[in-house]
Amino acid sequence: MSESLRIVVVAPDLDIADEDPQALQQAERSRALRIGLLENGYNLVAVLPADPFLTERLAQLHPDLVIVDAESEARDALEHVVMATREAPRPIVLFTNDSDTSQVRHAVAAGVTAYIVAGLEAARIRPILDVALARFEHEQALRAELDSARTELRERKTIERAKGLLMQRQGLSEPEAYARLRKTAMDKGLRLHEVAQRMLDVIDLLA
Known part of the structure; x- marks a missing residue:
């Protein structure tokens, strides 16, 4: 299934112009995430910034799953992604190294399917995404049943x-x-x- 699964990663620009340790660490993490996706056979169709144009870009790409790779700006990135997927719901997985879990409740309430802290090992990516997809499909079925x-x-x-x-x-x-x-x-x-x-x-x- 991974070969046909279309994934979009929402992440900040990796072009680091300075030597800020936090920015460099996040850039390395983002690279590791993308490499892990490719090593697991996923179809990584695009890496997009969390900006006001995200809705139009996602509508054009029709991804099956959206991954948010964010740190301190996680809430802002999530708000853009949630708004962009409101009309066409998709599984949303957040990868972060930020140990502050105060945003977990807000993220889940907003529609995030999986909130993963410090879980970027390549071997964990496939089971994390499989569980996220299964949970999303289950929630969608429940919503459809409730609407019916x-x-x-x-x-x-x-x-x-x-x-x-x-x-x-x-x-x-x-x-x-x-x-x-x-x-x-x-x-x-x-x-x-x-x-x-x-x-x-x-x-x-x-x-």
């Missing part, structure tokens, strides 16, 4: 309201009102809740 349940509840309420109006205005019993809605839906090739909603819309207009 909410939609079903809304549709049921619409049908119940339409049945109630038919019973009140035309003196029908509940089974008769339901049968009327169901027959109309079958005749018009519509779903039951669509017929109910159209009926409610007409009644609201005439009210």
Whole structure:
């Protein structure tokens, strides 16, 4: 699967113009991450900065997973990535050497799938990404199930309201009102809740 998995790394520019030890350390870490991805057979399609253009770039590249490689600016980078993936959710994995874990709760709440501190050994990259993908797919399935349940509840309420109006205005019993809605839906090739909603819309207009 790794051969076809398209990965984008969001990281600061590696062109270090000075001898700042922290910047040099982060540059080395970023290089190690990219080498580790390539050694594990992943398709590293791009390395992008966390800037206002990230949304457009991710939309063009369609990655399967986004890795954030950040240190002190991790929160800013995460905000850019989360905003960029809001319309098209993707697994987000944060690699950092920053031992300050105060941002973990914020990161997970924002949509980060895995928050990895000091876990950049090449041998760990594959299991970390595999777990992140599995967790993301599980969460997406749960969200889809929840959305489906909410939609079903809304549709049921619409049908119940339409049945109630038919019973009140035309003196029908509940089974008769339901049968009327169901027959109309079958005749018009519509779903039951669509017929109910159209009926409610007409009644609201005439009210």
